Amino acid sequence: MESSTSTGDIVALKMIVMMKQVPDAEEIFIDPVKYTLNRSQARGIINPSDENALEAALRIKEKEGGEITVISMGPPQAENAIIECMGRGADRGILITDRVFAAADTYATSLTLAAAVKKLGDFDIIFAGESTTDSGTGHVGPGVAEFLGIDQVTYTIDTRIESGMLIAERELEDGIEVVSTKPPVLVTVLINSNLPRRSRLRLKVDAIKKGVEKWDHDTLSLPVDWVGLKGSPTLVGALKIPEERKRESRPVKLEEIPALVDELVKKGIIKIGEDA
Amino acid sequence: MVELINCVVPEHPEEYHDVFVYLEHKNGKLTRGSLEMLGKAEELAHKLNEKAVGVAVGKNLKEIAAEAESYGCDVFLGAEVTDFSGFSSVAYTEFITSFVEQYKPNIFLISGSREGRDLVSRIAIRTRTGVAADCIELDVDVPNRLLIAWRPSFGDKTIDQILCKRHRPQMITSRPGSYKMPEKVEGHKCEVTIKKVKMAKYAGEHKTLEFKQKDRLDLTSAKIIVSGGLGLGNASGFKLVKDLADSLGGQVGASRPVVDLGWIPYEHQVGQTGQTVRPKLYIAAGISGKIQHIVGMKASETIVSINTDPEAPIVKFSDYFINADVSKALPKLTEEIRKVRAGTPASSPG
Numbered sequence: 001m002e003s004s005t006s007t008g009d010i011v012a013l014k015m016i017v018m019m020k021q022v023p024d025a026e027e028i029f030i031d032p033v034k035y036t037l038n039r040s041q042a043r044g045i046i047n048p049s050d051e052n053a054l055e056a057a058l059r060i061k062e063k064e065g066g067e068i069t070v071i072s073m074g075p076p077q078a079e080n081a082i083i084e085c086m087g088r089g090a091d092r093g094i095l096i097t098d099r100v101f102a103a104a105d106t107y108a109t110s111l112t113l114a115a116a117v118k119k120l121g122d123f124d125i126i127f128a129g130e131s132t133t134d135s136g137t138g139h140v141g142p143g144v145a146e147f148l149g150i151d152q153v154t155y156t157i158d159t160r161i162e163s164g165m166l167i168a169e170r171e172l173e174d175g176i177e178v179v180s181t182k183p184p185v186l187v188t189v190l191i192n193s194n195l196p197r198r199s200r201l202r203l204k205v206d207a208i209k210k211g212v213e214k215w216d217h218d219t220l221s222l223p224v225d226w227v228g229l230k231g232s233p234t235l236v237g238a239l240k241i242p243e244e245r246k247r248e249s250r251p252v253k254l255e256e257i258p259a260l261v262d263e264l265v266k267k268g269i270i271k272i273g274e275d276a
Numbered sequence: 277m278v279e280l281i282n283c284v285v286p287e288h289p290e291e292y293h294d295v296f297v298y299l300e301h302k303n304g305k306l307t308r309g310s311l312e313m314l315g316k317a318e319e320l321a322h323k324l325n326e327k328a329v330g331v332a333v334g335k336n337l338k339e340i341a342a343e344a345e346s347y348g349c350d351v352f353l354g355a356e357v358t359d360f361s362g363f364s365s366v367a368y369t370e371f372i373t374s375f376v377e378q379y380k381p382n383i384f385l386i387s388g389s390r391e392g393r394d395l396v397s398r399i400a401i402r403t404r405t406g407v408a409a410d411c412i413e414l415d416v417d418v419p420n421r422l423l424i425a426w427r428p429s430f431g432d433k434t435i436d437q438i439l440c441k442r443h444r445p446q447m448i449t450s451r452p453g454s455y456k457m458p459e460k461v462e463g464h465k466c467e468v469t470i471k472k473v474k475m476a477k478y479a480g481e482h483k484t485l486e487f488k489q490k491d492r493l494d495l496t497s498a499k500i501i502v503s504g505g506l507g508l509g510n511a512s513g514f515k516l517v518k519d520l521a522d523s524l525g526g527q528v529g530a531s532r533p534v535v536d537l538g539w540i541p542y543e544h545q546v547g548q549t550g551q552t553v554r555p556k557l558y559i560a561a562g563i564s565g566k567i568q569h570i571v572g573m574k575a576s577e578t579i580v581s582i583n584t585d586p587e588a589p590i591v592k593f594s595d596y597f598i599n600a601d602v603s604k605a606l607p608k609l610t611e612e613i614r615k616v617r618a619g620t621p622a623s624s625p626g
């Protein structure tokens with residue numbers, strides 16, 4: 001795919017932010033029959049690391065110019081989260097919504113989102129969060145990159161453009177890797193890597209006027225058995241309650257703390273005179 | 277562009293054999309996560325009467341193969357990169373996938389480290405199969421050669437069984453720290469094949485410019501951990517946690533919400549999406565004990581919890597339960613430990 005910056009002309013950067021609306025906190029229920037997640041009762045918020053992904057895109061837009069499209073796959077209510085993103089400075093919002101997309105695993109989700117990106121045409125950078133708080137696999141970003149056949153830079157804490165190249169810092173277990181690559185590229189952004197701005201009322205009003213486009217499997221020319229539960233190689237077989245190693249749960253009152261410390265020392269659990 | 281191909285293709289599971297494990301290595305050594313996975317691969321291979329096959333990409337793979345052999349790996353497949361320019365997902369995916377396509381493994385285990393999670397989804401999609409992420413228990417249905425993977429569910433009480441019935445390989449990740457380290461195996465012989473590859477063609481202009489080494493807090497080897505949760509009330513509550521940890525010579529842990537709130541950096545997070553720990557002593561202060569936290573600390577030897585709610589799930593998982601406010605119990609514990617320490621000459625053996 002030709003990047004819009006590599007054509008020689010000064011063309012505005014085209015950025016895409018993949019955003020998922022997730023249930024706030026713990027109000028999640030499992031459908032006992034189908035073993036699928038029932039999100040309807042919980043209030044939706046922008047997935048936390050997706051807020052950082054959007055912020056990273058907005059900062060590049062401020063410096064380099066360009067255009068940001070937010071795409072989200074989810075139920076109709078996810079429109080609110082898209083409007084919120086537009087209120088922060090995204091230019092366009094697309095909601096990929098269709099009952100047949102329900103219960104997709106990361107394979108089918110990545111395929112559907114990649115189909116949406118293909119439909120959008122040329123782009124330079126796709127930003128995704130590092131993982132979602134409700135499923136938390138972190139597989140969808142790289143999955144989309146694979147379907148599109150483009151490079152990826154994961155776990156970023158900083159991204160910038162220098163002479164047409166994307167420079168990114170990745171936070172790994174043992175240090176920070178600074179990477180340079182040429183767009184088109186997919187970047188995943190770590191939670192708390194920047195401070196997401198708030199939406200502005202005027203932009204939000206504009207967003208509501210402009211509206212959010214809605215695409216379904218027909219718009220994306222995706223056969224129904226490629227998406228949702230049918231298009232998912234993995235399935236949930238059964239549920240179980242975790243086995244607990246029997247622990248005593250011995251109650252200890254505040255005034256019994258000295259005795260507890262004593263016991264832990266006697267049992268050798270706390271070692272005195274030796275630094276752990 | 278890779279084509280948008282769906283996964284509903286006829287597969288022949290019976291053509292797939294043996295257990296692959298991705299051997300991630302740093303500075304010439306296998307990472308702890310990949311050693312744990314190698315141990316699991318051997319365990320599963322043994323049950324299936326098959327082989328544990330390690331696959332690796334990078335430089336100096338002979339040394340890596342030798343280390344894998346010493347831990348009981350049966351077959352080693354290496355892609356020795358002759359023009360190494362740093363890690364590249366695209367190039368690594370290419371090399372690993374070519375091993376999968378040639379060898380046709382039935383099961384493929386990858387440590388859920390950052391590198392593992394970067395790669396697993398691309399490899400799975402390239403080979404048109406599924407992945408179960410962050411599994412905490414693995415088993416096999418031997419007659420059907422089906423991998424039974426368990427991962428904590430989205431809710432907070434149950435564990436889900438994830439199956440991949442038609443597609444091969446059956447891929448999973450588990451976080452480092454999830455399983456015990458394997459034992460060394462004396463005199464074991466591993467069949468080693470290392471091929472030379474060039475990455476430039478696949479990595480294109482992707483290059484590592486610089487690597488700033490900085491060791492992240494490793495809770496997996498800590499002997500004592502004091503963790504704080506939302507019950508601390510606010511960020512300054514961690515002062516009390518830190519004081520107690522210091523008095524014990526231990527480390528500070530945390531639940532996820534307090535990390536998300538920015539009270540403490542992510543490197544302190546314990547649980548499904550944080551680190552999996554097994555210290556001698558784990559003190560949970562103001563943590564409710566939701567399943568995603570429990571899976572990361574339940575292997576601790578002794579667990580002490582502090583909670584105002586006697587019904588909190590953490591209570592069942594505790595050896596000792598202090599039913600009190602953290603603002604009272606934490607300083608009291610710290611004070612007591614300091615007293616005991618002061619009363620004993622620092623040189624006396626425990």
Ligand SMILES: Cc1cc2nc3c(=O)[nH]c(=O)nc-3n(C[C@H](O)[C@H](O)[C@H](O)COP(=O)(O)OP(=O)(O)OC[C@H]3O[C@@H](n4cnc5c(N)ncnc54)[C@H](O)[C@@H]3O)c2cc1C
Pocket residue numbers: 026132133134135136430431432504505506507508509530531532533534545546547548549550551561562563564565566567568569572582583584585588600601602603
């Ligand atoms: C996919 C996924 C992955 C997740 N990964 C992780 C993970 O890796 N790690 C993790 O921890 N969580 C994880 N979670 C979140 C998890 O479900 C819980 O939300 C979280 O563990 C709860 O944190 P907490 O115990 O600090 O907060 P809460 O559940 O709100 O508990 C606070 C506790 O403090 C007690 N308390 C309140 N005031 C006081 C006081 N003054 N003194 C003493 N006690 C008090 C309360 O009684 C309560 O029990 C994950 C969730 C999902 C969906």
Ligand SMILES: Nc1ncnc2c1ncn2[C@@H]1O[C@H](COP(=O)(O)O)[C@@H](O)[C@H]1O
Pocket residue numbers: 018019020021047049050053071072073074106109113127128129130131132133135136137138139140141
């Ligand atoms: N339904 C979705 N719609 C849009 N983006 C998504 C969706 N699911 C996942 N993503 C993106 O992929 C990232 C990783 O998600 P996950 O693999 O679910 O942890 C998220 O942070 C989002 O940026």
